[in-house]
Amino acid sequence: MNKPVLFLCLVWLCACGGKTTEEVIEPPVSIQNPIIRGEFPDPSVIRVDGTYYACGTSNDWAPIYPIYSSTDLENWQFESYVFMEAPDWTMGSFWAPELFYRDGKFFCYYTARRKDGVSCIGVASTTDIGKGFTDHGELIEWGSESIDAYVFDQNGQLYITWKAYGLDPERPIQLLGAKLSADGLQLEGDAFTVVTAETDTWERGGIEGQSIVQQGEYLYLLYSGAACCGGGCDYKVGVARAKQMEGPWEKYTGNPILTDFGDWKCPGHGTPVSTGQDEWYYLYHAYATEGFPYMGRSALLSPFYWDEKSGWPYFKTVDLMADSTGGVAPLSIDDNFDGDQLEGWWRWDLASNQPSTRVDDGQMQLSGSLKQEAWATALCVVPEKPAYQVVAELPNEGDHLKGLMLYGTHANMLGIGLKEGRLQVFELRNGEYSPLGEAVAVETESVSLRGQVEQGHLVRFAYRTKGGEWKALSPAKTENSPLNGAFLEFWQWGVKPGLFVEGDGKGTFSRFELEYDGW
Numbered sequence: 001m002n003k004p005v006l007f008l009c010l011v012w013l014c015a016c017g018g019k020t021t022e023e024v025i026e027p028p029v030s031i032q033n034p035i036i037r038g039e040f041p042d043p044s045v046i047r048v049d050g051t052y053y054a055c056g057t058s059n060d061w062a063p064i065y066p067i068y069s070s071t072d073l074e075n076w077q078f079e080s081y082v083f084m085e086a087p088d089w090t091m092g093s094f095w096a097p098e099l100f101y102r103d104g105k106f107f108c109y110y111t112a113r114r115k116d117g118v119s120c121i122g123v124a125s126t127t128d129i130g131k132g133f134t135d136h137g138e139l140i141e142w143g144s145e146s147i148d149a150y151v152f153d154q155n156g157q158l159y160i161t162w163k164a165y166g167l168d169p170e171r172p173i174q175l176l177g178a179k180l181s182a183d184g185l186q187l188e189g190d191a192f193t194v195v196t197a198e199t200d201t202w203e204r205g206g207i208e209g210q211s212i213v214q215q216g217e218y219l220y221l222l223y224s225g226a227a228c229c230g231g232g233c234d235y236k237v238g239v240a241r242a243k244q245m246e247g248p249w250e251k252y253t254g255n256p257i258l259t260d261f262g263d264w265k266c267p268g269h270g271t272p273v274s275t276g277q278d279e280w281y282y283l284y285h286a287y288a289t290e291g292f293p294y295m296g297r298s299a300l301l302s303p304f305y306w307d308e309k310s311g312w313p314y315f316k317t318v319d320l321m322a323d324s325t326g327g328v329a330p331l332s333i334d335d336n337f338d339g340d341q342l343e344g345w346w347r348w349d350l351a352s353n354q355p356s357t358r359v360d361d362g363q364m365q366l367s368g369s370l371k372q373e374a375w376a377t378a379l380c381v382v383p384e385k386p387a388y389q390v391v392a393e394l395p396n397e398g399d400h401l402k403g404l405m406l407y408g409t410h411a412n413m414l415g416i417g418l419k420e421g422r423l424q425v426f427e428l429r430n431g432e433y434s435p436l437g438e439a440v441a442v443e444t445e446s447v448s449l450r451g452q453v454e455q456g457h458l459v460r461f462a463y464r465t466k467g468g469e470w471k472a473l474s475p476a477k478t479e480n481s482p483l484n485g486a487f488l489e490f491w492q493w494g495v496k497p498g499l500f501v502e503g504d505g506k507g508t509f510s511r512f513e514l515e516y517d518g519w
Helices: 317-321
Strands: 044-048 051-055 064-070 077-083 090-102 105-114 119-126 134-140 146-154 157-164 174-180 187-196 207-215 218-225 236-242 264-274 280-288 298-306 333-335 353-360 363-370 376-380 388-395 402-409 412-419 422-429 432-441 446-454 458-465 496-502 507-509 511-516
Touching: 044 090, 044 264, 051 090, 064 090, 090 119, 090 146, 105 146, 119 146, 134 146, 134 157, 146 207, 157 207, 174 207, 187 218, 218 264, 264 298, 298 317, 353 376, 363 376, 363 496, 376 402, 388 402, 388 496, 388 507, 402 446, 402 507, 412 446, 412 458, 412 496, 496 507
Parallel strands: 207 264, 236 264
Antiparallel strands: 044 051, 051 064, 064 077, 090 105, 105 119, 119 134, 146 157, 157 174, 174 187, 207 218, 218 236, 264 280, 280 298, 333 511, 353 363, 363 507, 376 496, 388 446, 388 511, 402 412, 402 496, 412 422, 422 432, 446 458
């Protein structure tokens, strides 16, 4: 496989976070981060026959749990989804998928909110990761909440760990563990405590997102602590170790070992992976400072090392800072709807609406059923940089508002729509629709709508009739300033552009385009 570029120099380096340890001299590794742009939090990664597979959190977005593959850990391509539709027992909150492989079978241990509102851990499996997974239902129900599964094989015995008591204020949050059956589908024996969150340290009483790696005689538990998400996040990574899964587990006195660096904030919830040549990497998520907190958490990859004297793992500042603003180019989209089904980049908020689409002869017809008193059916794409332009083309027809929008949640949107020959800029704030400025009449058969986005949440809308020039369409009070979509922020996910149709109406679209500034 192709390894990351090695710079041939020898230096003494300090760990990122934690206390200084006496470390071995090794050549630093340059990683072009992020390796997967856009929204890919809580990444899990496995290596099977020389190919790496990574899977990330979906939240309430469908299809559920995107999967990427790579042969070199640097270049990743989209493969498939774990589920195209939500398993029958679930209602949303699809978090923290854990990929595992054993004896020719892929497993996905995942968190989902059951229809009674309780988060549980389910399990699904497949022999072909590109063709979807078969769900086996609930595996762990533990009090008010059980989330963030991680599976580890110690000497042939399978174990599963998970986070418990996150919704029980009367007791501390803990990471628990139990044995798994040989087929990976049932718990065996009693649960045991792995580690407990501390309120008076960097953990701030919350820990989660654990993963395990064996080095020498010890098992090392990499875990995340503090607040994971949104504008107030302060996520970090710590480590504990034990000789057996049942413990006792010892937390490292130099925790945390991974904190904010360069252009990245709130790193955590990742998985260690080896190249098979005693080279170790950690695949995790972090927020880019550019566009924070309106963008999703992207996937980063950083090497980590083992202190020869103490045995503890550590990260090098030089590796983390080597190129924290590069990474793969963002993926532009130009969808002319010239196939017979939706492309894989389209996503929808499954907790709020169930879209129905028909793609035929260069057009996409959108309609659907609404949930949670949602105002519109929406199809979105995940932006990969905070500065971009989106364009939609649609026929001038229909008695329901339809068009282009920035989607925060089902109750918070900012958009431009067309209804009965009139264009209107609007906001949906806390479920209340408000027109912004005067509507503009258009008489041509079709119209193009444009949104120019800055910082992930500031937008300027414009329209163009066939053969004409772009004309700005915004409330007079904003003058030349963009509309401010700060109210679109939601702690679980980033702001997404897309297409919508109001209520139970139908809308037809003939083109959608997303392009990035500077690429």
